[in-house]
Structure formats: structure tokens, C-alpha cells
Amino acid sequence: NALTGTIRELSLVRRALSPAELALWAAYAPTRSSTSLVRDVGGDAGFYSGLSHWYDFTDRGALFTDTTGTTPVSAAIDPGGRLGRDASQSTTSARPVWVSGGISGQGAEWDGVDDTLSLTATQPTGASTWIIVAGNQDPSVGSHVVAGAASRILLTAPGYDSFPAYATAHPSIGNAGDVTVPNQDTGATDANYVVVRRQGSAWSVCAADGACDTSEVNATALSISRIGQAQDGAGFADWWMDGRVRLIMRWNHYLSDDAVARVRSHICARWPEAC
Numbered sequence: 001n002a003l004t005g006t007i008r009e010l011s012l013v014r015r016a017l018s019p020a021e022l023a024l025w026a027a028y029a030p031t032r033s034s035t036s037l038v039r040d041v042g043g044d045a046g047f048y049s050g051l052s053h054w055y056d057f058t059d060r061g062a063l064f065t066d067t068t069g070t071t072p073v074s075a076a077i078d079p080g081g082r083l084g085r086d087a088s089q090s091t092t093s094a095r096p097v098w099v100s101g102g103i104s105g106q107g108a109e110w111d112g113v114d115d116t117l118s119l120t121a122t123q124p125t126g127a128s129t130w131i132i133v134a135g136n137q138d139p140s141v142g143s144h145v146v147a148g149a150a151s152r153i154l155l156t157a158p159g160y161d162s163f164p165a166y167a168t169a170h171p172s173i174g175n176a177g178d179v180t181v182p183n184q185d186t187g188a189t190d191a192n193y194v195v196v197r198r199q200g201s202a203w204s205v206c207a208a209d210g211a212c213d214t215s216e217v218n219a220t221a222l223s224i225s226r227i228g229q230a231q232d233g234a235g236f237a238d239w240w241m242d243g244r245v246r247l248i249m250r251w252n253h254y255l256s257d258d259a260v261a262r263v264r265s266h267i268c269a270r271w272p273e274a275c
Contacts, residue, residue, distance in 0.1 A: 053119070053250035055087060055227065057108035058270075063098060073098045087117035087227055096228060099244065109188075112138055112242025116229035127254040128221065129197045131263055133246040133274050135190030136165070143241045144230045146248065148223040152231040153196055154239065155184055167194040169205050170231075171220040177205035177213035183274060191246055191274040193267055198222070199254040208264075208275045224250075246271060 056062060063073035069086075089095045096108040096115045110116075130153060136143040142156035142165075150172035158165040165185070168178030181192040193208040201219045206212040227248065228241035247267070255263070268275035 051249060052252045053248065055245075055248040057098070057245050057247065058106040060098075060100075087119050089115075089117050096245075107191075107244040107246045109244050110143070110228045110241035112143065112240050115241065117227040119225055119227065126221065126252070127199050129195070129251040129253065129255040129260070130169075130222070131247075131249045131260075131267070132194045132196075133191050133267060133271060134194070134241075134243060134248075135187070135192060136184060136243045137186050137188060137190070138238075138242040139186045141238055143243050144228075144236070144239045145241055145245060146224045146227050147229055147231040148225045149232050151222040151224060152239075153194070153222070153224075155181065155192065155194075155243070157186060158184065167192065167205060167207060169196045169203065169222065171218055171222050173220045174218060175216055176203040176218050176222075177216040179205045179207045179211050179213045181207045182209045182211075188244065189273070191244070191271055193264065193271075193274045195260055195264075196222075197254055197260075206260075208268075246274070 060073055065071045065073055094114045094116060096110045096117070099107055099109050130146075132145055132153065134143075134145045134155060136155035136157060139157050141160055142154050144152045144154045146153050151170060153169045154167070156163070156166050156168070164180045166178050166180045167184075169176040176196070176198070181194065184190055184192050195204070195206040197204045197206075198221060201217045202214070203216045203218055204212050204214040205216075227245065230236040230239035230241075249263075264275070
């Protein structure tokens, strides 16, 4: 019997989902749907498995200047996050500016003053993986790419505090690792590929050249509620995102080294300058 009807969303998962995963899936209530939680695409089968947040600031088809998602981006942006995890900003002057020039130059530009995008959902606890392609333009300190009330992932400026430029992740009770980023300067098109993973209390922060800091042990997860705004608290007022963000992805589990390598291959093909 052939189907007569409308399919709004169909997800095929090649494993048994845990009760916690099913609860997360049932709680998703996006204002508009884009892709399913699991996608199986050719040689990248499994590439998107468990992906819960995906903000591609070079994908014009997912970027809009209005919160209803009807006006495609041209300058200031209010992007629709993939998987229904939308990021938005109702104040026009606080929206980052979308840059359209060439694939190497494309991205969302934050001004380091008040630009921020709020996320519809903060990060749940448990194992997770963040992969970010972004660049810092602040020559004196650095930029919080993503942050929450007590968490952040940041890129520092070259020479900040007598150290080379580096990426670091901080959950609410302290450091979760840092690593020198080889491609980070303060130019407008600078980009770095950064991987942050958590499995239990073990953290790793890795850069594009394969260097990783796996020395940190911290039981607290990152709690992220916005893109571009500095973490709340005294001493962080100057750490608003100043620079260009290309891509932010988050998985609900710890990606294996093989899976991370697959993602890296995809990213390096798109942005060789980040690798």
C-alpha cells in the first residue's frame, strides 16, 4: 500500500537509543524543522549521529534577518540553527554581521562589544563534543566564542599574558584544558579548528595540528546559552567575541578519534586556512 499523506520528519537510528536520549529527542520543539538527528550520507555515514547543535554561518539557506525565518540573510543576521536549535537576537544592533565574500571569507562577524546570539537550549550534562571553526580579532586579550553563566570556550590573542595564542574550555568549576592554536592571529579571516571533548571527568582540547591537552580532570559539564557574549562575572567584560565564526557543532556524546578525524577532513576541505 503506497503512502497517501505527509511526512514531517523521519529518523532512522541504527542502534537502541537510551531513555535519556529519547527524552532529549521528545523535548525538541523547534519553531521550524530542518534535518533529523541522525543522517546517513554516503561515505559520511554516521557523520551526524548524535549531533544536537549545528550553526553553520556560511550556509545562507539557514540564515535569516528575522526571527520567523522568512527573510534570507544579506547583512545583519539572525540565524536558524540546524536541527531546530535556533540562535536569535531581537536587538538589531546586537546582531553579528554576515560576511559574504568567498568561501574563505564567509562567516558571521562579531564586534566584540555587544553582539550575541541566544540559544534556545543550554547544554545537558554528560559526555559531549564541541567542534568550532572561528578566529579572534582582539589583539589584547581574546574572545569567548560560546559561553554561559559559568562556562566558556575561548580563543586568546597572540602574546596574551606572555603565551602564544591558544584555545581553552572552562566549565563552571575551572579549567578543562587548553592548547596552542597554530593558525590564530588577529586578522579578519583567521580561523582555527578547535575540538573540545568530555567523557566522564576526562577532558581534551585539541587544535588543527593534532596537538591536544588531555591533562585536565573536571566533573562539571559546559553549560552554554549564547554565542559571542562573554561569560558572566567580574573580569570578563572585555572578552565578548571579536572575530569571525564559521561553524559551531555539538554532539550529545564523546566522538571517537576516528569520528573526529572524519569531521576534520570535512572541515579542512571547506576551510584549508583553518587546518
